[in-house]
Amino acid sequence: MSELTIWTYDWVPEGPRGFVRDLRLRWACEEAGLPYAVQTVPFDGRETNHLSSQPFGQVPFLSDGELQMFESGACLLHLAWKSDTLMPCDEAGQAHTLQWAIAALNSIEMVSVPWWFLTISGNADNDLAGWMGKRLYQLEDVLGERDWLAAGRFTVADLLMADVLRVPKVRTFGNRPASEAYVARLTDRPAFRKAYADQMAHFEQADETRA
């Protein structure tokens, strides 16, 4: 039995399929060749049924032997330190990978997720749009200059940033050819395609059980 277990919902509606964040952890394990199992908590009652494992009622969380942890960003970094495919071995490479992983979570997603939330709530021209554009075009300038965010090679920072940027409304925000090429390149990696197909199959299978 695998030491690593990724916990996700037993089922979700069609909308979020392919975007539930267990995909980040599946993708990381696939890149690194780390064996893992997938287990589930019920989607119904999700706001309160697993608060002891995830105090915000979300998924994913991760078991690593006796250790259990939540926050996809933290789980990704925990997995990354197991594999130099995800995390360089030198100090500067590690610092810059960490820096860009946190940038994905706290400089981009801190704007893009609330912007997306307001947008799907029917307020497309919301007050976060200006900030959103500024950040995404600043990142576009960075991605116009290089293929990878850190250490001149693929790292967990690219995995995380690409997952943040591939959300459809974010991906199609403005005209950002370097960002689009980056997302297309990252999501064409075999490890992403396997993780994505596995998540889609997981929820499709759940439809049958639920039907």
Next chain:
Amino acid sequence: MSELTIWTYDWVPEGPRGFVRDLRLRWACEEAGLPYAVQTVPFDGRETNHLSSQPFGQVPFLSDGELQMFESGACLLHLAWKSDTLMPCDEAGQAHTLQWAIAALNSIEMVSVPWWFLTISGNADNDLAGWMGKRLYQLEDVLGERDWLAAGRFTVADLLMADVLRVPKVRTFGNRPASEAYVARLTDRPAFRKAYADQMAHFEQADETRA
């Protein structure tokens, strides 16, 4: 000369004083007893004048000898690994410290900063208020059960979460006595008080030069 240099603005208006994020790094260095210097980039022209050091035009960034990095959360983790005052030595303690540091950045601040932004833009009853309340009360439940977020002791996760929660409009959101006690306890630490006083003095001194 110190190996560690925290970079901040040469001056800011009164509003953000005491909240510019160099304070997070000053606080961490004070807790850990790490010697550091402070250097500045101009506030005027900040959106474009230091993009080579911080691609989003923000502060702080950190120099550690030859290494330079940005994102306050990443810099904090980089500093934390230098000191068991900030980061426990055991694997579970490290994983849970990392988890709660990322929770501060990506579960709380991802809601609180955009909510704050909309609020100060004149929209106090904005569409993020429900999400904000949910997250803050989920965290209140956690802080009602224990004094520290991770490892049963002060860690860099508490430093970061307290800094996120002490923003006045966030601190006074709803009635959350455990969170208030937590913020009061954390900001009463000598290392916080020194970092805060030093940042205030830094900007006050700049007023004289600027006048």
